[in-house]
Each structure stands twice: as C-alpha cells, then as structure tokens.
Amino acid sequence: MPHSQKKLITLLIDNGVYDLCNLGDLAMLQVAVKRIVSHFQDARIYVFTNFPNDLGKYCPEAIPVSPESREIWHKARILPIPFRLFPKILKNGIYTFEKFIKFRFPKAATWLMRLRQILTHVESQAAKDYFSIIQAADMVITSGGGFITDSFEWHASYVLDTLLLAQRLGKPTAMFGQGIGPLKNASLLRKVSQVLPRLNVLGLREDLTSLEIIKSLNVSQEHVFITGDDAIEVAVQMINPDIEKKCIGVNIRQDYYAGNFKNLLPEIGTIIKSISESHHAPIIPLPIYLGEPNSDLSSITQMCDLDMIEYQLSEHIITPEDIIRQISRCKVVITGSYHAGVFALAQGIPVVALVGSDYYAAKFYGLAKQFEAGCQVEMLRSKNLIDRFRYSIEYSMQMQNEYEPKLINSAKQQVKQSRAAWEHFLVHMPS
Numbered sequence: 001m002p003h004s005q006k007k008l009i010t011l012l013i014d015n016g017v018y019d020l021c022n023l024g025d026l027a028m029l030q031v032a033v034k035r036i037v038s039h040f041q042d043a044r045i046y047v048f049t050n051f052p053n054d055l056g057k058y059c060p061e062a063i064p065v066s067p068e069s070r071e072i073w074h075k076a077r078i079l080p081i082p083f084r085l086f087p088k089i090l091k092n093g094i095y096t097f098e099k100f101i102k103f104r105f106p107k108a109a110t111w112l113m114r115l116r117q118i119l120t121h122v123e124s125q126a127a128k129d130y131f132s133i134i135q136a137a138d139m140v141i142t143s144g145g146g147f148i149t150d151s152f153e154w155h156a157s158y159v160l161d162t163l164l165l166a167q168r169l170g171k172p173t174a175m176f177g178q179g180i181g182p183l184k185n186a187s188l189l190r191k192v193s194q195v196l197p198r199l200n201v202l203g204l205r206e207d208l209t210s211l212e213i214i215k216s217l218n219v220s221q222e223h224v225f226i227t228g229d230d231a232i233e234v235a236v237q238m239i240n241p242d243i244e245k246k247c248i249g250v251n252i253r254q255d256y257y258a259g260n261f262k263n264l265l266p267e268i269g270t271i272i273k274s275i276s277e278s279h280h281a282p283i284i285p286l287p288i289y290l291g292e293p294n295s296d297l298s299s300i301t302q303m304c305d306l307d308m309i310e311y312q313l314s315e316h317i318i319t320p321e322d323i324i325r326q327i328s329r330c331k332v333v334i335t336g337s338y339h340a341g342v343f344a345l346a347q348g349i350p351v352v353a354l355v356g357s358d359y360y361a362a363k364f365y366g367l368a369k370q371f372e373a374g375c376q377v378e379m380l381r382s383k384n385l386i387d388r389f390r391y392s393i394e395y396s397m398q399m400q401n402e403y404e405p406k407l408i409n410s411a412k413q414q415v416k417q418s419r420a421a422w423e424h425f426l427v428h429m430p431s
Contacts, residue, residue: 251286
C-alpha cells in the first residue's frame with residue numbers, strides 16, 4: 001500500500017484481543033496496524049487494550065486506550081436530575097432515554113454530561129477521553145475476529161456501539177477479517193442491523209456462514225468483501241520451504257463456547273500417540289490462547305501426557321511469529337482452535353479440526369471452504385468420531401505433499417483479497 005496522505009490521520013481500532021493473549025487475534029491486529037502505517041505517512045493509531053505496556057511490544061506504533069473508558073461513557077448519566085428520588089421503573093425509562101440521546105445526538109449528550117458533572121462536582125475524565133478520541137478520529141476500524149456472535153454478546157455489543165457512535169458522528173467505519181455468527185440473540189441482531197449497513201467496508205473471512213447472515217439482514221453487498229482471515233498474511237510471509245515437516249501439531253480449546261471435550265480427551269490423546277509412534281512423528285504443542293485459566297497449553301496437556309509431547313517447545317511462544325514457526329515443522333495439525341488451523345493451512349499444512357460447538361463449526365467449515373482442500377472437520381457429536389478422527393489424521397499426513405502447493409496458492413490469493421478490501425477503504429476514505 002503506497003503512502004497517499006500527508007496530513008496527520010487519527011484512527012481508532014477496536015479488536016478482539018484486549019488481553020493480547022490470543023495469538024490469532026493479535027496477528028490480525030498487527031496486520032491492521034501495519035497496513036495503516038504503510039498507507040499513511042503520519043498516523044495516530046489508538047487501540048483498545050487492558051495491557052498498555054504490552055501493546056508496545058506487539059504494535060509499537062499504537063497508542064493504548066482502556067476499554068473501561070468506553071464502559072464508563074456508556075454508564076455515565078447525562079441528565080442533571082436526582083435519580084435517587086425516582087422509582088425503579090421510572091429510572092429504567094430515564095436510562096433508556098439517555099442511551100437514545102447518547103447515540104442519536106452524541107455531541108448534545110456530551111454537553112449534558114459535562115453540565116451534570118459541573119452541577120454534581122463529579123468528574124469523569126475517562127468518559128471524556130473516550131468520546132474525545134472518537135470525535136477526533138478520521139475513521140474507526142474493527143480488526144479481525146469472531147466476536148460478533150451470541151457467545152460473545154457483551155463484547156460484540158460494545159464493539160457495535162463504538163462503531164454506531166462513530167457513524168452518528170459522520171466518521172467512516174469498517175470491519176475487517178470478520179467471522180459473524182451464530183447470531184440469534186434479538187438484542188444483538190438489532191445492533192448488527194443498525195451498524196453493518198452503515199459500514200464503508202465489511203470484510204468477511206468466509207462466505208459460508210457470515211455471508212448468509214449478512215444477506216438475511218439485507219445488508220447491501222456493494223461494500224462487502226470476502227477476504228479470508230487477515231492473519232494469513234503473517235503466515236504466508238514466514239513460509240520456509242527448507243524446514244522439514246515431520247511433526248504432529250496438537251491444539252485443543254476448552255471453554256464455554258468451544259464445547260465439552262473433557263470426556264474424549266484421553267481417547268483422542270491415545271490415538272494421536274499411536275499415530276505418532278507408527279510414523280515416528282514427534283508431537284508438538286500449538287497453544288494459541290495463552291491466558292489463564294483456560295489456556296490452550298493446559299488443555300493440550302490434559303489430552304497428551306507430558307511424556308508424549310515436546311512440552312518445552314511451548315515455553316517461549318509469546319508472539320504470532322513464534323507459533324507460526326512451531327507450526328511450520330508439522331506434517332499435520334490437529335486443532336480445536338481456529339487460528340492454529342489458519343496458520344497451518346496458510347503454510348501448506350493440512351488440518352484436522354475437532355469441533356464441539358455450533359460456533360466452531362461455523363468457523364471451521366467456513367475455513368475449509370475458503371481453502372477448498374486440506375481441512376477435515378470432525379464433530380464431537382459424530383457417532384463414529386474416533387474412527388473418523390484416526391482416518392482423517394492418516395489421510396492428511398499422506399496427502400500433505402499434494403495439498404501443500406494448492407493451500408499456499410489459496411493463501412496467497414486470500415492475502416490479495418484482504419489487501420484489496422483495505423485498499424478500497426483507505427483510498428476512498430473521505431479526507
């Protein structure tokens with residue numbers, strides 16, 4: 001992307017990785033920041049995060065913004081009246097009215113908020129900072145993620161509210177690398193239907209589930225791009241044909257949105273160990289989410305005993321580049337985490353995905369369709385899961401050499417599509 005503007009550009013990036021612990025979402029955030037920096041000669045880039053010191057390690061060009069400031073702005077009262085004197089039912093009505101004012105007339109709401117603070121002698125600098133950043137922003141962007149879904153209603157609502165506020169202020173808005181759905185929550189659907197039609201660009205990482213939802217909401221297709229996952233670019237840039245692919249990479253995701261793997265983990269681990277021994281293929285861990293208490297590494301060690309895996313290889317994995325290098329050694333990747341699959345396929349490595357929820361089914365079936373080959377999806381609820389699982393691993397290892405050029409070519413095409421969506425937005429952004 002060439003430099004095209006000389007004036008200072010201010011941007012706000014919302015994202016799905018406030019704790020900076022998910023290496024997949026972090027890679028997408030890094031891609032977003034780098035693309036903006038490469039396009040503008042001078043840019044002030046604000047990014048939501050709960051860990052401002054760590055943000056500088058991953059995105060040194062970014063300025064941290066606390067998500068708490070947004071929450072404070074949303075909860076701040078704006079009418080200069082004594083709420084404690086009103087009954088609860090009336091308080092709820094006043095709160096709804098204040099929310100309407102905030103999003104329909106945000107500048108007036110901010111003026112009322114300041115007036116109330118003067119009268120009550122209660123200052124809220126955080127709320128002021130949040131609104132000031134959005135008001136100063138030349139555009140507001142959401143980097144890639146799969147958080148516009150029922151499973152993450154709270155996070156999705158705040159992301160959509162930020163975009164809606166920016167839109168009410170006349171700011172260009174865009175969402176990139178998005179996986180949308182499953183989406184049945186009525187309140188969340190209303191917000192989606194308010195925000196998405198107003199976007200200047202909507203980049204979807206797959207056209208199987210996300211596109212169908214967009215169509216059902218009557219969102220115009222004019223500004224919709226099917227781009228693949230933005231994190232693919234990081235993996236493609238790190239392809240090294242000289243690395244020998246001989247390992248079996250394993251990942252598992254245990255959390256409320258991923259399904260219940262617990263009872264199957266010992267049997268799954270036994271199969272992986274058996275195949276590892278028969279092929280003389282070392283088992284290596286591929287943690288994507290590093291946070292506690294539900295880190296991927298903890299789940300992996302429940303599935304594979306420590307004596308089965310090269311556990312020490314995970315000790316220094318702290319960046320997307322670290323995990324991509326680990327994955328590059330694999331002949332097949334067995335994963336319950338979406339981005340372990342993304343990083344593998346983008347480097348020509350087949351994937352066997354273990355899926356225990358509708359949320360992950362949408363993610364992995366969409367990913368499989370994007371790459372067209374090399375991604376076998378196995379549902380936990382399948383009656384013959386164990387037999388299918390063993391066969392899928394064996395078949396994927398056998399086909400790796402044949403899949404590799406096709407997968408890498410598909411990854412490169414998706415990078416082009418992703419960059420084209422970004423270019424479309426950045427070039428046509430109002431000055």
